Amino acid sequence: MQMKIHPGRASGCVTAPPSKSMAHRLLICAGMCQGKSVIHGISGSADVLATLDCLRALGAECQRDGDTVTVLGRDMRSASPEGILSCNESGSTLRFMIPIALLSGRNVMFCGSQSLMQRPMDVYRMLCEEKGLVYLQDGQSVFVQGPLRAGEYAVVGNISSQFISGLLFALPMVEGDSTIRISPPIESRPYINLTIDALRTFGVEVIWQDEHTLFVRGGQSYRATETEVEGDYSNAAFLDALGLFGGEVVVRGLREDSIQGDRVYRRYFEMLCKGTPTIHIGDCPDLGPILFAVAAAKNGGIFNGTRRLRIKESDRAEAMAEELRRFGTSLTVYEDTVVVYPADFHAPDAPLQGHNDHRIVLSLAVLLTLTGGSIRGAEAVTQSYPEFFDTIRALGIRAEESDGEAVE
Numbered sequence: 001m002q003m004k005i006h007p008g009r010a011s012g013c014v015t016a017p018p019s020k021s022m023a024h025r026l027l028i029c030a031g032m033c034q035g036k037s038v039i040h041g042i043s044g045s046a047d048v049l050a051t052l053d054c055l056r057a058l059g060a061e062c063q064r065d066g067d068t069v070t071v072l073g074r075d076m077r078s079a080s081p082e083g084i085l086s087c088n089e090s091g092s093t094l095r096f097m098i099p100i101a102l103l104s105g106r107n108v109m110f111c112g113s114q115s116l117m118q119r120p121m122d123v124y125r126m127l128c129e130e131k132g133l134v135y136l137q138d139g140q141s142v143f144v145q146g147p148l149r150a151g152e153y154a155v156v157g158n159i160s161s162q163f164i165s166g167l168l169f170a171l172p173m174v175e176g177d178s179t180i181r182i183s184p185p186i187e188s189r190p191y192i193n194l195t196i197d198a199l200r201t202f203g204v205e206v207i208w209q210d211e212h213t214l215f216v217r218g219g220q221s222y223r224a225t226e227t228e229v230e231g232d233y234s235n236a237a238f239l240d241a242l243g244l245f246g247g248e249v250v251v252r253g254l255r256e257d258s259i260q261g262d263r264v265y266r267r268y269f270e271m272l273c274k275g276t277p278t279i280h281i282g283d284c285p286d287l288g289p290i291l292f293a294v295a296a297a298k299n300g301g302i303f304n305g306t307r308r309l310r311i312k313e314s315d316r317a318e319a320m321a322e323e324l325r326r327f328g329t330s331l332t333v334y335e336d337t338v339v340v341y342p343a344d345f346h347a348p349d350a351p352l353q354g355h356n357d358h359r360i361v362l363s364l365a366v367l368l369t370l371t372g373g374s375i376r377g378a379e380a381v382t383q384s385y386p387e388f389f390d391t392i393r394a395l396g397i398r399a400e401e402s403d404g405e406a407v408e
Helices: 020-031 044-059 091-101 122-131 160-171 189-201 235-244 261-274 286-295 309-311 317-325 360-370 378-383 389-394
Strands: 001-006 011-015 036-040 060-067 068-073 108-109 134-137 141-145 150-158 178-183 206-210 213-215 227-230 248-252 278-280 301-304 328-334 337-341 372-378 400-402
Touching: 001 360, 011 389, 020 044, 020 068, 020 160, 020 189, 020 235, 044 060, 044 091, 044 378, 091 108, 091 122, 091 141, 091 160, 122 134, 122 150, 122 160, 150 160, 160 178, 160 189, 160 213, 178 206, 189 206, 189 261, 213 400, 235 248, 235 261, 235 286, 235 360, 235 389, 261 278, 261 286, 278 337, 286 301, 286 309, 286 317, 286 337, 286 360, 317 328, 317 337, 317 360, 360 372, 360 378, 360 389, 378 389, 389 400
Parallel strands: 011 248, 036 227, 150 178, 278 301
Antiparallel strands: 001 372, 001 400, 036 068, 060 068, 108 141, 134 141, 178 213, 206 213, 301 337, 328 337
8 A cells, every 4th residue: 555645734632542562461461361351452453463363373262342352361281272373464473472382282383474484583492492392483484392391591681572571471370480581781671571560460470580580480370350451652652753843742541650661752752852862772672763753854863772673574774764865864774773864854755665564654654744755565554553544634634545535
C-alpha cells in the first residue's frame, strides 16, 4: 500500500494505543495459568495476534471479543504443540516463546517471515548447546527440544532484553531455583522490569539479586487474574511528535507512574527542540526512528547506543538514513552511533520506502505532515498500530491511499 500524506497541522485529543510490549507479556502470563484470565485493552496488531496464535498452538484457549481477550491457560510443561508455531513478523513473539516451548521435552518448530527467521538468535543457540538442549535454525525455521532445567544462565547485557524475558517466563515453572547473570552493560533494563511487573501481576516472583543478577525461584505457579493493558508510550511518541511542528496534540491514557522505558521520549523531544543534544538510546531503541526524524526537522542530534537497531524489523539506522536523505538531511551511521546533521530540510524528492518496518513508516508519516509526500509499504503499520492513519485523519491530517482517493 502506498500512502500519500498532505502537509497539515494536527490538532485535537487522542488516546494512546495499548502497549504492545505489555500485551505480549500479559497474554503469555495468562497462557501459563491453569485457570481463566481476562485481559482488557488488547489491540489487533499483527505482532500481538502472532503471540495469541502461538499460545493457541501450545494448547491455551484464547478468545477475542473486541479489545478483550479471555485466556484459559495450561501447564506448558506438558504442552503438546499442534503444528508449527507461526510468529509472522514478530521478533518479540519468537524470542519470548522459545524458552516456553523448551519447558516440555517435545519437538517444537517455529516459522515466520524470511527476515525474522534470519535474525540472529545466537543467545538461545549457545544456551541450548551449553544445557544439552536442541536448537536448530536454518533461515526458514527454528526447531527446539527441551526440557528446560533450572540452573545458572549467563548472558551478555548488550543484547535484546527479549532473550532474558523469555527465560523469565519459563524458569519459574521448572523445579529448582535459577539465576540469570547478565554481564554489563545491560541495555533495555526497563523492558526486563516490564516483564518482572507482568509476572508479579500473575503471582510469580522474580527479583534482582544484585545489579546484574536475577534470581528466579523454581516451582512457582501462575495465578489467573483480570487486568488491563496500559497505554503505550512507544506509539504515543509518534502522536506527540505531531505537536512539535505547529500542531496541538494532547495524548491521553498514559500512566504517569509507568515503568515503560520509552516514556523518556518527552524529555528527548524537548532536548531536540532546544538544541543539538547527545542522547543515549540503549535503553529505548524503539524510539530511534522517531528521534532521528525529529532531529532531521529540527537541529540535528548525536545518538549513542544504536547498535541494536540493526537487528530490528529492518536495519533501522540505515533505513532512516536512506529515507531522511530524501529530505535533504545528512546522516552518518557508525558502529554504535548515529549523527543527524542540521541541513536544508525540504520535501522528499521521491516516494519514501517503508522497509517493511512499522516504526520507519510511522516516523516518516510524521515528517510528511510537514512537507507532504508518499510512503510505499505503508501497510507495515499493522505490525503495531493498525489504526494509525485513521488516528491522524481524526487529528486533521489528510492521508490518501495510492489511488488518490481519500480514505475515510
